[in-house]
Amino acid sequence: xxxxxxxxxxxxxxxxxxxxxxxxxxxxxxxxxxxxxxxxxxxxxxxxxxxxxxxxxxxxxxxxxxxxxxxxxxxxxxxxxxxxxxxxxxxxxxxxxxxxxxxxxxxxxxxxxxxxxxxxxxxxxxxxxxxxxxxxxxxxxxxxxxxxxxxxxxxxxxxxxxxxxxxxxxxxxxxxxxxxxxxxxxxxxxxxxxxxxxxxxxxxxxxxxxxxxxxxxxxxxxxxxxxxxxxxxxxxxxxxxxxxxxxxxxxxxxxxxxxxxxxxxxxxxxxxxxxxxxxxxxxxxxxxxxxxxxxxxxxxxxxxxxxxxxxxxxxxxxxxxxxxxxxxxxxxxxxxxxxxxxxxxxxxxxxxxxxxxxxxxxxxxxxxxxxxxxxxxxxxxxxxxxxxxxxxxxxxxxxxxxxxxxxxxxxx
Amino acid sequence: xxxxxxxxxxxxxxxxxxxxxxxxxxxxxxxxxxxxxxxxxxxxxxxxxxxxxxxxxxxxxxxxxxxxxxxxxxxxxxxxxxxxxxxxxxxxxxxxxxxxxxxxxxxxxxxxxxxxxxxxxxxxxxxxxxxxxxxxxxxxxxxxxxxxxxxxxxxxxxxxxxxxxxxxxxxxxxxxxxxxxxxxxxxxxxxxxxxxxxxxxxxxxxxxxxxxxxxxxxxxxxxxxxxxxxxxxxxxxxxxxxxxxxxxxxxxxxxxxxxxxxxxxxxxxxxxxxxxxxxxxxxxxxxxxxxxxxxxxxxxxxxxxxxxxxxxxxxxxxxxxxxxxxxxxxxxxxxxxxxxxxxxxxxxxxxxxxxxxxxxxxxxxxxxxxxxxxxxxxxxxxxxxxxxxxxxxxxxxxxxxxxxxxxxxxxx
Ligand SMILES: [Zn+2]
Ligand SMILES: [Zn+2]
Ligand SMILES: [Zn+2]
Ligand SMILES: [Zn+2]
Numbered sequence: 001x002x003x004x005x006x007x008x009x010x011x012x013x014x015x016x017x018x019x020x021x022x023x024x025x026x027x028x029x030x031x032x033x034x035x036x037x038x039x040x041x042x043x044x045x046x047x048x049x050x051x052x053x054x055x056x057x058x059x060x061x062x063x064x065x066x067x068x069x070x071x072x073x074x075x076x077x078x079x080x081x082x083x084x085x086x087x088x089x090x091x092x093x094x095x096x097x098x099x100x101x102x103x104x105x106x107x108x109x110x111x112x113x114x115x116x117x118x119x120x121x122x123x124x125x126x127x128x129x130x131x132x133x134x135x136x137x138x139x140x141x142x143x144x145x146x147x148x149x150x151x152x153x154x155x156x157x158x159x160x161x162x163x164x165x166x167x168x169x170x171x172x173x174x175x176x177x178x179x180x181x182x183x184x185x186x187x188x189x190x191x192x193x194x195x196x197x198x199x200x201x202x203x204x205x206x207x208x209x210x211x212x213x214x215x216x217x218x219x220x221x222x223x224x225x226x227x228x229x230x231x232x233x234x235x236x237x238x239x240x241x242x243x244x245x246x247x248x249x250x251x252x253x254x255x256x257x258x259x260x261x262x263x264x265x266x267x268x269x270x271x272x273x274x275x276x277x278x279x280x281x282x283x284x285x286x287x288x289x290x291x292x293x294x295x296x297x298x299x300x301x302x303x304x305x306x307x308x309x310x311x312x313x314x315x316x317x318x319x320x321x322x323x324x325x326x327x328x329x330x331x332x333x334x335x336x337x338x339x340x341x342x343x344x345x346x347x348x349x350x351x352x353x354x355x356x357x358x359x360x361x362x363x364x365x366x367x368x369x370x371x372x373x374x375x376x377x378x379x380x381x382x383x384x385x386x387x388x389x390x391x392x393x394x395x396x397x398x399x400x401x402x403x404x405x406x407x408x409x410x411x412x
Numbered sequence: 413x414x415x416x417x418x419x420x421x422x423x424x425x426x427x428x429x430x431x432x433x434x435x436x437x438x439x440x441x442x443x444x445x446x447x448x449x450x451x452x453x454x455x456x457x458x459x460x461x462x463x464x465x466x467x468x469x470x471x472x473x474x475x476x477x478x479x480x481x482x483x484x485x486x487x488x489x490x491x492x493x494x495x496x497x498x499x500x501x502x503x504x505x506x507x508x509x510x511x512x513x514x515x516x517x518x519x520x521x522x523x524x525x526x527x528x529x530x531x532x533x534x535x536x537x538x539x540x541x542x543x544x545x546x547x548x549x550x551x552x553x554x555x556x557x558x559x560x561x562x563x564x565x566x567x568x569x570x571x572x573x574x575x576x577x578x579x580x581x582x583x584x585x586x587x588x589x590x591x592x593x594x595x596x597x598x599x600x601x602x603x604x605x606x607x608x609x610x611x612x613x614x615x616x617x618x619x620x621x622x623x624x625x626x627x628x629x630x631x632x633x634x635x636x637x638x639x640x641x642x643x644x645x646x647x648x649x650x651x652x653x654x655x656x657x658x659x660x661x662x663x664x665x666x667x668x669x670x671x672x673x674x675x676x677x678x679x680x681x682x683x684x685x686x687x688x689x690x691x692x693x694x695x696x697x698x699x700x701x702x703x704x705x706x707x708x709x710x711x712x713x714x715x716x717x718x719x720x721x722x723x724x725x726x727x728x729x730x731x732x733x734x735x736x737x738x739x740x741x742x743x744x745x746x747x748x749x750x751x752x753x754x755x756x757x758x759x760x761x762x763x764x765x766x767x768x769x770x771x772x773x774x775x776x777x778x779x780x781x782x783x784x785x786x787x788x789x790x791x792x793x794x795x796x797x798x799x800x801x802x803x804x805x806x807x808x809x810x811x812x813x814x815x816x817x818x819x820x821x822x823x824x
Contacts (some may be wrong), residue, residue: 028488028490043479044482048482055487055491056491057494057495057496059499061473070456070463074463075467076439076466076467076468082468084471086444086502086509087471090498090503093501099498
């Protein structure tokens with residue numbers, strides 16, 4: 001029945017941007033894609049553009065919500081401590097052979113909302129542990145990588161609950177196209193300009209070389225020490241294989257690595273966090289010596305505390321990111337229930353693993369050297385949103401002097 | 413539009429038979445499934461029955477016909493020498509960790525019919541080479557494995573070209589259910605009886621210990637020497653992990669390993685062979701010293717000759733199988749364009765890799781020992797059909813005496 005609510009021309013442009021801007025896929029390079037089955041129409045457009053760009057071999061690993069739910073419904077308790085180690089080990093081999101990585105996000109954010117939180121957290125933990133060998137090569141930028149989104153029906157209905165499924169999917173598709181800057185005549189030129197604007201911001205921050213950032217606002221009085229030798233990044237990023245990629249589409253953030261031992265104070269979340277199918281809302285966290293020692297939330301408190309017990313590094317920060325409150329995604333006024341979107345509508349922090357590339361000369365540093373400079377290590381990396389139009393941020397120099405970075409959520 | 417042409421109760425029984433008879437999945441055992449995307453309804457039923465049977469983790473790798481065709485349409489020439497080595501290496505790791513293997517067949521048999529034969533054969537060869545580490549653990553029965561089928565629409569229309577897609581899918585579904593013995597009240601009991609009947613046949617053949625089989629019929633005058641220490645098998649099979657599985661659903665054959673150096677004479681195919689999306693028809697082959705030295709075909713001759721050039725073992729036999737002409741699949745009168753079905757309607761031979769388990773004590777033999785006994789090795793294993801109601805087969809003893817095995821395609 002019915003017409004397709006997703007504009008096919010813009011969908012094709014999104015696929016082209018994923019290959020030409022997101023990955024900058026090299027001639028002859030293989031591509032490994034992961035996607036929910038519902039995103040097959042975008043997978044097929046991307047596969048076509050990858051081969052047109054000279055891809056070697058494109059291989060897609062699909063996930064299926066119904067199969068995931070069958071596990072929660074029927075599996076033995078022991079199943080929830082298992083991960084597909086063989087698959088992730090294979091992926092790591094692919095990355096070592098210079099295969100590019102593209103992930104399509106768009107799962108139903110509430111997929112696991114009704115499931116036993118203990119099983120959910122154990123399954124996540126087992127999956128994270130199994131995924132680590134592959135994830136380290138991605139976060140370490142051994143290869144060019146990219147995430148884009150596809151408007152899954154359940155996701156669309158969550159954002160637009162009062163619309164029919166068809167209308168909701170069309171609205172979410174348009175929001176994705178706008179945020180991903182493919183609603184213009186020349187998306188590739190638009191991305192060039194956007195990357196230049198982000199570069200202006202991170203260049204300024206790198207010139208300042210702040211020792212810490214101080215956040216003030218409702219429920220927030222937080223100091224985040226920055227790692228020794230940190231550098232700010234944003235937009236395009238050069239991978240170790242020499243290819244400049246845009247890992248996140250959309251992206252509005254500039255970000256760097258906090259010092260895992262130098263975070264003090266309290267902070268409140270400003271948007272709900274959707275984590276592996278469950279929502280965590282109204283978080284209030286207290287940090288001491290870099291460690292999140294207390295977490296309260298009006299919803300999902302138990303689940304998030306379990307996630308924070310994944311490993312020693314899970315309660316420490318791996319990322320601090322600045323996004324102006326007026327950014328286009330924030331201006332849409334939508335809550336996307338999807339970290340890729342919501343983190344880009346708001347300044348945020350991430351629990352867990354840091355990005356090696358957020359250090360000066362990071363590509364050459366060993367994990368031990370990164371750790372010594374204050375970089376955190378963990379099997380998780382979970383962003384949560386702490387920015388709003390009520391937050392002021394100061395940059396504090398090593399000598400204790402400070403200057404404004406953001407005022408009421410905007411660049412000062 | 414329209415009702416579902418596939419009987420959901422029988423589909424569920426097929427899923428149950430795949431887990432309980434095909435795999436005999438053990439409590440806590442992981443499962444690796446491969447399937448075309450169109451087979452998702454069966455994948456989901458199987459996933460459910462796997463977890464109900466106590467599966468650890470079920471992981472499905474989907475293939476997509478549209479992505480495959482995009483490669484032929486847009487990829488660089490160099491792409492066709494690439495295989496997903498990382499994925500198959502991962503699968504091999506899974507099997508080494510005792511993961512069971514289930515393949516759902518049901519691709520469009522004509523998918524690649526319009527493509528450049530050189531690209532098709534190079535892509536097949538690259539894929540076979542990459543797949544070898546995983547395939548050897550399957551054919552070597554390191555783990556329990558199984559193949560079942562799902563009625564893909566394009567496949568159904570090929571078999572029933574004069575019916576609407578819906579009618580054709582319904583007819584193919586019913587043919588699959590009947591051949592797979594799930595159209596009865598108690599499919600598990602039906603499989604028990606069928607396995608006992610097959611055992612009677614292979615026990616008789618093992619007792620005879622023939623040195624060779626002699627085939628006579630229209631266009632066929634062929635002697636197939638059997639490997640030293642060969643044993644006949646059929647139906648249920650014990651894997652090295654101790655689990656008895658039924659690798660093929662359906663299955664009607666008893667089979668063993670020919671001697672790779674002792675095949676002489678001429679043989680004609682009796683049904684078309686559908687190989688990776690192309691049809692090969694009216695094959696006539698001549699063997700000398702075990703080697704297929706000449707192959708003619710009215711259709712697909714070039715493609716099949718290219719396949720036979722994959723490696724040294726590709727022109728030698730890895731399997732000889734006996735199926736009575738009156739078997740249920742043959743009695744359906746349908747040409748399925750799918751080896752799993754057509755090979756079980758007809759006595760057949762296979763080019764390429766032999767099954768280690770078709771030797772007495774095969775599980776303990778090294779590849780070198782198997783080779784010394786006459787077992788063949790290759791990156792391919794391709795069955796083709798040489799049985800009909802016009803073929804007589806004699807069993808020849810080591811002393812040259814002989815006795816009838818089949819007359820006019822039936823057990824003598
Ligand atoms: Zn971020
Ligand atoms: Zn992050
Ligand atoms: Zn066979
Ligand atoms: Zn075979």
